[in-house]
Amino acid sequence: MPENPDSEEVVETTGAEVSDETSEAKKPEPKKPVRKEREVPTVPVNLDEKSTQLSSFLDTNCPENISPSIGAEADIVTITVDKKNLIEACNYLKNDENLQFNYLSLVTVVDYEAISETFELNYHLVSLKFRHKIAVKCNLPINDLSIPTISEIWTTANWFERESHDLFGVIFEGHPNLSPLLLFEEFEGFPGRKSFPFHDYQEW
Amino acid sequence: MQVSQSQINEDAIDLMINMGPQHPSTHGVFRLVIWVDGEKIQKVEPHIGYLHRGSEKICESESYNQIITLFDRLDYVGNLNNELAFSLAVEKLMDLEIPERAQYIRVILCELNRIASHMLFYGVYGLDAGATTPMLYAFRERERIQELFESVTGARLMHNYIRIGGIKEDVEKDFKEKVHKLIDHLKESIDECDDLLSNNEMFLVRTKDIGIITADEAIDLGLSGPSLRASGVLEDIRVTDSYSIYDRFDFGIPIGSKGDCWDRYFVRVQEMRESIKIIEQALADLPEGEIITPIKGMVRPPKGEVFVRTESPRGDLGVFVVSDGSDKPYRVKVRPPSFVNLQALELMLRDTYLADAVLVLGSIDIIMGEVDR
Numbered sequence: 001m002p003e004n005p006d007s008e009e010v011v012e013t014t015g016a017e018v019s020d021e022t023s024e025a026k027k028p029e030p031k032k033p034v035r036k037e038r039e040v041p042t043v044p045v046n047l048d049e050k051s052t053q054l055s056s057f058l059d060t061n062c063p064e065n066i067s068p069s070i071g072a073e074a075d076i077v078t079i080t081v082d083k084k085n086l087i088e089a090c091n092y093l094k095n096d097e098n099l100q101f102n103y104l105s106l107v108t109v110v111d112y113e114a115i116s117e118t119f120e121l122n123y124h125l126v127s128l129k130f131r132h133k134i135a136v137k138c139n140l141p142i143n144d145l146s147i148p149t150i151s152e153i154w155t156t157a158n159w160f161e162r163e164s165h166d167l168f169g170v171i172f173e174g175h176p177n178l179s180p181l182l183l184f185e186e187f188e189g190f191p192g193r194k195s196f197p198f199h200d201y202q203e204w
Numbered sequence: 205m206q207v208s209q210s211q212i213n214e215d216a217i218d219l220m221i222n223m224g225p226q227h228p229s230t231h232g233v234f235r236l237v238i239w240v241d242g243e244k245i246q247k248v249e250p251h252i253g254y255l256h257r258g259s260e261k262i263c264e265s266e267s268y269n270q271i272i273t274l275f276d277r278l279d280y281v282g283n284l285n286n287e288l289a290f291s292l293a294v295e296k297l298m299d300l301e302i303p304e305r306a307q308y309i310r311v312i313l314c315e316l317n318r319i320a321s322h323m324l325f326y327g328v329y330g331l332d333a334g335a336t337t338p339m340l341y342a343f344r345e346r347e348r349i350q351e352l353f354e355s356v357t358g359a360r361l362m363h364n365y366i367r368i369g370g371i372k373e374d375v376e377k378d379f380k381e382k383v384h385k386l387i388d389h390l391k392e393s394i395d396e397c398d399d400l401l402s403n404n405e406m407f408l409v410r411t412k413d414i415g416i417i418t419a420d421e422a423i424d425l426g427l428s429g430p431s432l433r434a435s436g437v438l439e440d441i442r443v444t445d446s447y448s449i450y451d452r453f454d455f456g457i458p459i460g461s462k463g464d465c466w467d468r469y470f471v472r473v474q475e476m477r478e479s480i481k482i483i484e485q486a487l488a489d490l491p492e493g494e495i496i497t498p499i500k501g502m503v504r505p506p507k508g509e510v511f512v513r514t515e516s517p518r519g520d521l522g523v524f525v526v527s528d529g530s531d532k533p534y535r536v537k538v539r540p541p542s543f544v545n546l547q548a549l550e551l552m553l554r555d556t557y558l559a560d561a562v563l564v565l566g567s568i569d570i571i572m573g574e575v576d577r
Contacts, residue, residue: 041506042506042508043297043507043510073510074296075510104426105426105513108537126445126513131445135511155425155426182252182256182576
């Protein structure tokens with residue numbers, strides 16, 4: 001007898017709806033809560049002794065033709081350079097006797113297309129000798145996503161750059177092999193970007 | 205250290221061999237195309253990405269506490285170390301103070317996890333070399349550690365135990381006794397494992413002077429963890445760029461001299477003993493008290509970005525988090541140690557014999573879940 005419970009349920013639900021409507025009509029409309037605009041704090045800069053020294057060293061000694069702007073994020077010194085000076089800046093950071101950033105840790109692309117129409121490249125460098133670290137930043141306008149490769153300076157960058165080319169479509173000029181690494185050959189689009197329809201994408 | 209086309213003698217290549225993606229000794233879905241001249245390897249081309257799940261992209265649509273479960277699935281052998289890396293990054297963004305007890309429990313479990321991970325390596329590496337017995341010993345010991353994890357975290361593999369600000373729940377009352385019993389047992393079994401394989405004549409012949417990487421090459425290629433230390437570079441992030449409470453413990457950093465397969469193997473065996481030293485000290489100091497710093501509402505770190513480096517069992521595990529002040533990260537990027545270490549394979553395999561390819565690949569100890577993300 002499957003029909004009976006079904007019909008009972010229908011009666012119950014309609015009953016509930018009716019009572020809701022009447023109660024709503026009696027009561028005054030509840031005020032909509034006004035949502036406060038939450039102030040977004042930023043991470044305070046908190047450099048340790050080593051990083052402060054590094055920052056002041058770069059301030060005074062960095063060659064002028066690189067024209068960097070030196071800043072800091074949380075606990076790490078950042079140096080922002082133009083893409084045409086990138087190779088020069090990297091060579092300087094690696095070969096200067098007082099810096100010796102001989103270890104490339106990470107290459108990251110951050111998609112700021114919606115905010116400032118740029119992609120930001122982050123190169124995190126570590127000096128195994130002096131134990132200090134730095135982030136080299138480089139902004140790419142969305143309509144010209146090419147940047148010279150640094151894989152000849154640090155071989156580590158090779159696969160990171162291939163991956164960034166795969167997922168973000170950044171073109172690394174002079175890279176020995178930019179064939180797809182994580183994605184398959186026929187894949188279309190750049191799934192790392194914010195604009196990629198991630199949840200709508202269907203492979204099959 | 206690029207393999208330039210001119211260095212390879214194209215005329216000498218007479219056979220292309222395809223290894224993987226479904227091959228038991230590639231430790232996951234990994235394809236290696238090898239060009240050989242007789243028995244000598246001329247050129248290799250690694251193909252990865254079979255396990256690419258877009259973890260970093262998924263992170264952008266999850267809340268911070270949900271992401272910890274995703275990090276569990278990157279390096280599925282050293283899960284707790286992965287969870288720790290992400291938690292540390294977010295804690296640094298929020299400038300959170302972590303309760304002492306939570307810090308100590310984190311370190312104890314992470315070091316046990318390191319031993320479990322190296323035990324797996326030990327067993328599987330023996331298997332790669334053709335020795336079946338070590339695998340049985342190693343898995344027996346690893347199982348004991350997994351049992352402890354199960355009693356503490358509720359899961360054998362995907363723990364989801366470390367929370368932003370502390371840990372999920374306090375350990376049982378008999379935790380100390382359990383761990384003491386476990387490490388007493390582990391000390392003996394590590395010696396036993398060492399005796400069984402390390403100086404075995406056949407094993408030495410198979411692994412000595414094979415897949416050599418010099419210190420300069422290793423640094424240039426960005427190798428990290430045991431693979432870097434085997435080349436004689438004294439670099440352990442627990443010591444050189446200390447995080448959590450590792451600066452409170454007294455332990456050694458084993459290094460190799462040559463950078464061959466045996467060095468990479470033996471550094472890991474010695475590291476297990478050092479991990480036990482850390483666990484003993486941490487257990488002795490384990491304080492009572494709170495286990496988590498309560499966070500009101502959702503985890504919403506302030507706007508900014510942070511890069512944290514930690515020492516996972518496989519090497520330098522870095523996490524880069526960009527926050528825009530909302531309850532979801534704007535960008536998460538992982539520096540997977542296996543991914544970078546795998547790049548060195550091309551150089552390691554050049555001019556070695558085809559039969560050694562499996563051993564060289566095994567000695568880097570890759571986990572494909574982490575390589576492909």
